[in-house]
Structures are given as C-alpha cells and as structure tokens.
Amino acid sequence: MSDDTPWEPPFAGTETEHLLGALDRLRTTFRWKAADLDAAGLQTRIGTSALTLGGLLKHLALVEDDCSTGRLSGAPIGEPWESEWGGGDWAFTSAADDSPERLYALWDDAVARSRARWDAAVAGGTDQPAHLTGPDGEHAVLRRLLCDLIEEYGRHTGHADLLRETVDGLVGEDPPPGWRPQVGRRPVG
Numbered sequence: 001m002s003d004d005t006p007w008e009p010p011f012a013g014t015e016t017e018h019l020l021g022a023l024d025r026l027r028t029t030f031r032w033k034a035a036d037l038d039a040a041g042l043q044t045r046i047g048t049s050a051l052t053l054g055g056l057l058k059h060l061a062l063v064e065d066d067c068s069t070g071r072l073s074g075a076p077i078g079e080p081w082e083s084e085w086g087g088g089d090w091a092f093t094s095a096a097d098d099s100p101e102r103l104y105a106l107w108d109d110a111v112a113r114s115r116a117r118w119d120a121a122v123a124g125g126t127d128q129p130a131h132l133t134g135p136d137g138e139h140a141v142l143r144r145l146l147c148d149l150i151e152e153y154g155r156h157t158g159h160a161d162l163l164r165e166t167v168d169g170l171v172g173e174d175p176p177p178g179w180r181p182q183v184g185r186r187p188v189g
Helices: 015-034 053-071 090-097 100-124 142-168
Strands: 129-133 139-141
Touching: 015 053, 015 100, 015 142, 053 090, 053 100, 053 129, 053 142, 100 142, 129 142, 139 142
Parallel strands: none
Antiparallel strands: 129 139
16 A cells, blocks of 8 residues: 555455455445546436446445444444435435535545444454344354445445446546545545
8 A cells, every 4th residue: 555545455464454455445446436427427327227326325325324333333323314314225316316516425424434433343353243133133243244345335336337437438447546536525545
C-alpha cells in the first residue's frame, strides 16, 4: 500500500488486516465505478435489469450500516434508514428520487461509520461472536460478517463494472494511482 494506492490490501499482514484490506479495496473499486456521475449516469440501466449505480450506492450504504450495527452489535441501524426504509428492494428503487449528491453522501457516510465500528470491533480479533444468530441460535463470529460484506461488494462491484462501461466506457480493475472521488463529501481512503 502506498499513498497513491491506499486501497491496496497489505502484502503480508494479519488475517484481520487482510480481511479489512480486501473489503476496502472492493469499496474503493465500487466507489470508483460509481464516481463523478450525474443523475442520468446514476440511473442508467442495462437491458431489462432494474439495477442502477445509484441504486447500488444506496443499497450498499444500507448494507454497510445494517452489517455494522444490528448484525454486529445489536445496535439500531439509525438514520436515515429508520425513518425512510421501505423494506424489500426499497434502496434500489427509491434511489431514482435521490440527487447524486445525496446518494454519494449516503454511501460515503455509511462507509465512514462502518469503518469506525469495524475497527473497534476487530480490535480483539475476528473470532469474537457477533450479535447475529442463525436459526439454531448460534452466534456468527466477526469473520463471517466481514466475509459476507466482502461477498456483497464483490457481487455488486461486478454489476458496477458493467453499468459504468455502459454509461461512459470506463473499464479497469482498480482506480488509477492517486484517484479520489470528485463528487461526494469525502475522499475514499
């Protein structure tokens, strides 16, 4: 990892550093694929799919907050979700009513909160029990929740690849060295 590529996972870190590093690399790649678009770009669809980059931004913001509150510790998810969430595919479908600035802010803010919560939670290792339980009452461990979050980002970053290429032809696996988003309130990293 360098100052030009802060999203790069450690080359020889601990298990926790690798898990958080893999998550941050996917977060950054996703944010790069969704970056700097206007409302039309964020609402672009492919074929019959209803997925949009705006919908993915809002969905992943909700997932970040859900995973780092209720699933992690049992804490309430907080705003804006508690007063706005409409269940089901709401995050995907309601994003069309949000401005690009709001969508970027929702994601940027949720990721900042999630990073802080995860940093505190994993201080004692990833074998600690989380609040989330399975059907048999067994508690998931933090590692499982982190892997679930990595899987969620892996899946949706692939969607973002296709959507962004449709919008303006942007392709690539990683942002260029030194990249920071130009729209939204906070740089990634």
